[in-house]
Amino acid sequence: MAQRCSAFDPTAALHYVTLTIDAQACEDFLGSEIVPWCRSIYGRDARSGPLFVSRPAAPAILSLSCQILTCPLQGPGRRLYLVSKALELAGLAVDHLTAQAARQPR
Structure with a gap:
């Protein structure tokens, strides 16, 4: 599996978060209801190719991302923390x- 890496200055403000979830893992973890949901909101599901969705990140997502970037642990504990x-x-x-999609008119 190829890894994507980005370098971040720990003192700089975080402006975006990129999250990639494999289509099969998405279905395995979220259940089969995610497929029709994606199809109804975005016109297709992730099994037909990458589905790129760009939205402003919620404050909780930015906060959690900063926690990941500044992980204080080392060794095996670090891996468990990051996972x-x-x-x-x-x-x-x-x-x-899903909350944003529910508010959008269809």
Whole structure:
């Protein structure tokens, strides 16, 4: 699996967050209801290719992203911390997208 890396200055303000979730993992973790939901909101689902969604990040997402960037731990504890924060970030992002989509007129 290829890893994408970005370098961030820890003293700079965070302006965006990029989150990539594999289509199969998305369906495995979120259930089969995510497929028709994506289709109804975006006109297609992620199985037909990448689905790029750009939205302003919620304050909770920016805060969590800063926690990830400034992880104070080392060794095995660091990996566990980062994995748990990544899952939390994915949950917040999905919640943010579904809440915004529910407010949009169809």
